[in-house]
Amino acid sequence: MAFTYGPFVVLCSSCQKPSLATVHGSITESTHEHDHAQVLHLASCQDCGSGLLIAQGIDQGAEGEEFTSPVIRWPSPAGSVGARVPAALRQEYEQARVCYQAQAYTAVAVMVRRTLEGVCTEEGVKRRTLSQSLSALQEEGKIDQRLVEWAAELRVLGNEGAHYTGSQVSPEDARDALNLAQAFLDYMYTFSTQFEEFKARRAKRHQKNT
Incomplete structure (x- = not known):
């Protein structure tokens, strides 16, 4: 899966609608799992304008880095x-x-x-x-x-x-x-x-x- 910095299709935590999220900045952080890291994206919903913190996992697979689907971390989805x-x-x-x-x-x-x-x-x-x-x-x-x-x-x-x-x-x-x-x-x-x-x-x- 090719890595991308968005825009992502997400289910917005604020307006509760599928929407595109525009990414404004990203950082990569390590986790407690040695073969896993994640990228945190500061983004906004293109429909309602609400701020979003989106996480995208990075797993070390046999063929190199594999990137998971983006998941909203904040605001916490219901x-x-x-x-x-x-x-x-x-x-x-x-x-x-x-x-x-x-x-x-x-x-x-x-x-x-x-x-x-x-x-x-x-x-x-x-x-x-x-x-x-x-x-x-x-x-x-x-x-x-x-x-x-x-x-x-x-x-x-x-x-x-x-x-x-x-x-x-x-x-x-x-x-x-x-x-x-x-x-x-x-x-x-x-x-x-x-x-x-x-x-x-x-x-x-x-x-x-x-």
Whole structure:
């Protein structure tokens, strides 16, 4: 994918419409992933004029640098996930969110299921079925029973969306699937990490005081 400094086609966080974003300046920053960096673009929506901060990932692939699709980082899109969620999963979830904005509700269910598959892959779990992979995550202590139940329902909804049954996923189910997927990702990669950092700081402080 050729790198470009825009204009980008984005779903504007302010006017909630697909629009071109004009880039006014860019910087490249490294991330905690050694084979991944990102470019941050200061841009503006050509429709409403609102300012936007757009991120575009740079991955070191076998054939050199590969650039991901641009994603708005600020203002935070409704339903966006935390920056600690791996870039590949953020992109999968963002596509689900764009499908919802486009009222492609069945596509939302499919993208949410792909997101769950991505979580298992990121965590190094690969079983014959997604259900078995999610069970393996629970056995490893990475998700609890409530998250297993959420994921199971999202998996079933995704299966319904992926196969022709003559019926469509409802707007309400698509919205709930998107919200549950957001909570699942933030629990896995934002809240759990913050909690571990909190415990580590307290343990270090306690060690200093004893």
